[in-house]
Every structure is written in C-alpha cells, then in structure tokens.
Amino acid sequence: MSHATGSARPSAIAGYEDWPAYVQNHPRYRVASQEGQAFADAIGVPEIPLRPDVSVHWEETHDGVTTSQLSWQLGFGPRTTGWLIRPAGSSGPLPGVLALHCHGGNKFGGADRLVELAEQHPSADAAKAGHYDGRALATDVARRGFAVLAHDTFAWGSRRFDLSVPPWRTASALEARQAQWREDGVVPSDADLYNAAAGIHEETVAKTAGLLGTSLAGMVAHDDLAALEILASLTDVDQDRLGCIGFSGGGGRSLALAVLSPRIKSYVVTCMMATFQSLLPSYLDAHSWLLQTPGLWKLGDWPGLTAGARDANLLVQYALADELFPEDGMRDAHRVLESVHPHGNYTGSFWPGGHVFTARMQQEALAFLATTLNLHSTSSTQGN
Numbered sequence: 001m002s003h004a005t006g007s008a009r010p011s012a013i014a015g016y017e018d019w020p021a022y023v024q025n026h027p028r029y030r031v032a033s034q035e036g037q038a039f040a041d042a043i044g045v046p047e048i049p050l051r052p053d054v055s056v057h058w059e060e061t062h063d064g065v066t067t068s069q070l071s072w073q074l075g076f077g078p079r080t081t082g083w084l085i086r087p088a089g090s091s092g093p094l095p096g097v098l099a100l101h102c103h104g105g106n107k108f109g110g111a112d113r114l115v116e117l118a119e120q121h122p123s124a125d126a127a128k129a130g131h132y133d134g135r136a137l138a139t140d141v142a143r144r145g146f147a148v149l150a151h152d153t154f155a156w157g158s159r160r161f162d163l164s165v166p167p168w169r170t171a172s173a174l175e176a177r178q179a180q181w182r183e184d185g186v187v188p189s190d191a192d193l194y195n196a197a198a199g200i201h202e203e204t205v206a207k208t209a210g211l212l213g214t215s216l217a218g219m220v221a222h223d224d225l226a227a228l229e230i231l232a233s234l235t236d237v238d239q240d241r242l243g244c245i246g247f248s249g250g251g252g253r254s255l256a257l258a259v260l261s262p263r264i265k266s267y268v269v270t271c272m273m274a275t276f277q278s279l280l281p282s283y284l285d286a287h288s289w290l291l292q293t294p295g296l297w298k299l300g301d302w303p304g305l306t307a308g309a310r311d312a313n314l315l316v317q318y319a320l321a322d323e324l325f326p327e328d329g330m331r332d333a334h335r336v337l338e339s340v341h342p343h344g345n346y347t348g349s350f351w352p353g354g355h356v357f358t359a360r361m362q363q364e365a366l367a368f369l370a371t372t373l374n375l376h377s378t379s380s381t382q383g384n
Contacts, residue, residue, distance in 0.1 A: 045222055098150075313345045
C-alpha cells in the first residue's frame with residue numbers, strides 16, 4: 001500500500017480513541033495487599049469502574065444449562081459481551097467461576113470459544129477443536145453446578161480494535177501476508193484477515209499501553225476485574241465462593257486475577273507456568289505481550305508472583321511436551337510453587353502431550369474447583 005503525501009493517516013487505536021483519557025482519569029487500581037499492589041503497579045492496572053449497568057440480550061435453556069448473553073460498557077472502547085451460564089432450574093447461592101479465554105492468536109473472537117452457542121462462528125469452533133479438545137469449557141463448568149461468566153477481554157472479540165482501515169505499519173505487514181496467501185492459493189476468511197492484522201497490531205497496542213503507563217496485561221486485568229465484580233454482584237452467586245480458570249493466556253489471566261483480588265478463593269492455571277529464566281533465550285518469541293510485560297521480572301519470577309494469593313487454592317496443570325515452555329522451566333516452577341505454598345493449597349499435575357487443554361485435564365480442573373469452592377455446600381459459612 002502506498003501512502004500518498006497528505007492522505008489521511010488512519011487511527012492507530014481505532015475504536016479506542018477514548019482509551020488514553022480513561023487511563024489518565026483512572027490511573028491506579030488499589031489492592032489491599034502489598035504484594036498485590038506491587039503487581040498491579042508493575043503491569044499498570046487502571047482503576048476499575050463501579051459495577052456497570054448490565055444488559056441481558058437473550059436467554060435460552062438447552063441440554064441442562066441456561067445461557068444468557070450479557071453486555072456492559074466499561075467507559076472506553078466498545079461494549080463488552082459476556083455469557084452467563086448456570087445449571088437449568090438452579091436456585092442460588094451458587095459458587096461462581098470466571099472462565100477466561102486464551103490468546104490463541106485469535107482476537108477476532110473471545111469468550112465464544114468457551115461457550116456452547118446455537119450459532120457458533122467458525123473461528124470459535126476452530127479454537128475449541130485446537131485448544132480445548134473440542135469442549136466448551138465454560139458450559140461444562142456450569143453443568144457441574146457453578147454459575148459461570150465468560151467475557152471478552154480487552155482487545156478480543158467484542159472488545160477488539162477496529163482494524164478495517166489498519167494503521168500504516170500494520171497495513172504494510174498485512175499486505176505481505178495477503179501476498180503469501182495469494183501465492184499459496186488461500187482465500188482467507190474474515191477472521192483470518194482480522195487475526196493476521198491483530199497479530200501485527202499487538203505491537204502498537206503494547207506501545208500505546210506503555211506510553212500510558214499500563215500494559216496489555218494491565219488492561220486485560222482491568223477488564224477481568226470488572227467482570228469479576230459483575231459476577232460477584234449477581235443475586236444467585238455466593239460471593240464468598242468465587243474462582244477462575246484459564247488455559248494458556250487465560251491461565252496467565254487467572255493467576256493475575258487471583259493476585260489482584262481477594263475475592264478469588266480458588267484458581268486454575270493450565271499450560272501457562274514456567275520460570276522466566278527458562279524462556280531465555282529460545283522461548284521468548286513463543287509468547288505475546290500478554291505475558292512479557294516490561295519490568296515484571298523485577299518483582300520476582302512468574303511462579304513466585306502467586307505469593308500474592310497464597311491464601312487461595314491453586315491448581316497448575318503442566319503439559320510435558322508443551323511447545324511454549326521447556327520441561328525444565330516447568331519443573332523448576334513447580335518446585336518454586338511448592339515452597340511458596342507450603343500448607344497444601346497448591347497442586348501441580350504433569351500431563352503428556354502438547355499445548356492443549358485436554359478433556360481429561362478439564363475433568364481434573366473441574367473436580368478441583370468443585371472441592372475447593374465447596375460446590376455442594378448450601379452456605380458460604382461452611383468453609384472456603
């Protein structure tokens with residue numbers, strides 16, 4: 001693409017022109033613990049808004065669960081879409097779980113990859129098949145007896161940037177990708193085109209975030225914390241029995257949420273645990289800006305950050321043939337976690353295979369949440 005002199009230069013943050021002012025007006029999320037505050041400041045989490053007004057767009061019951069599509073406005077960027085899934089006919093209070101979608105190189109979609117929907121976009125089906133063993137994780141958690149909220153986070157799905165007219169640097173790189181597709185005889189889908197552009201544009205998002213004193217991880221945590229407050233406020237959810245679960249980038253989000261909010265009593269991190277040292281020098285390009293926030297290592301290593309949530313129950317699932325993490329780094333992280341959590345509230349499990357949240361791993365994760373969140377308790381006073 002040639003850029004004629006004097007032609008209008010596209011916005012580098014289209015759809016989010018109000019983002020800088022929001023961060024400037026909401027500069028710092030407050031955490032009760034010293035460790036949590038240090039983490040929040042390191043990744044630059046903005047203050048979250050008071051619980052936004054939530055709209056319910058539709059609700060349907062199918063195969064044992066009731067699914068509602070929700071949306072809310074966080075004060076900048078596009079509206080957030082989320083899905084609330086509960087056991088059909090349930091009466092509260094139910095333990096609540098925030099289901100956190102992965103990065104997956106798929107920003108066209110978001111939490112839809114975790115939910116059973118009557119009309120599913122092909123990109124969500126592909127994500128389910130490729131990363132979740134064909135399962136709809138959030139819907140399966142709800143079938144187990146939880147109230148589950150799965151939402152699109154900052155830069156994904158309903159919260160994605162508008163790249164219909166990409167900024168110049170993104171456009172130039174996208175043209176090269178399109179030329180390769182033409183040479184290979186590939187006709188890209190709308191999701192393919194968006195994800196190719198978004199993969200390049202993540203650099204621009206990270207640069208903008210850094211300029212604003214935040215980060216991609218900090219903005220994602222902002223959206224996740226707001227969603228947690230929405231889940232906690234629901235009348236049929238027991239706010240004393242809340243947890244979260246995530247695979248890959250969703251696992252990193254799960255760890256961050258537990259460190260940032262004492263509401264989280266139990267959390268699952270799947271295929272997202274190793275030492276930072278083990279990523280050097282060969283695994284750095286396996287990861288996105290969502291993990292690699294500048295300066296984060298100054299706080300300590302990735303597994304050590306969980307000290308900020310040492311009272312919460314933690315399950316970490318490692319895949320021994322994970323292409324994104326070396327085995328020695330995972331085993332070192334396991335040893336660190338055992339030392340950080342000496343009282344038995346950490347469980348680590350090692351699985352064969354690559355970077356996939358298999359059905360058997362999901363079964364273990366659901367059983368862990370059921371036990372640690374007292375799924376069959378009728379009162380939150382019966383322990384956490």
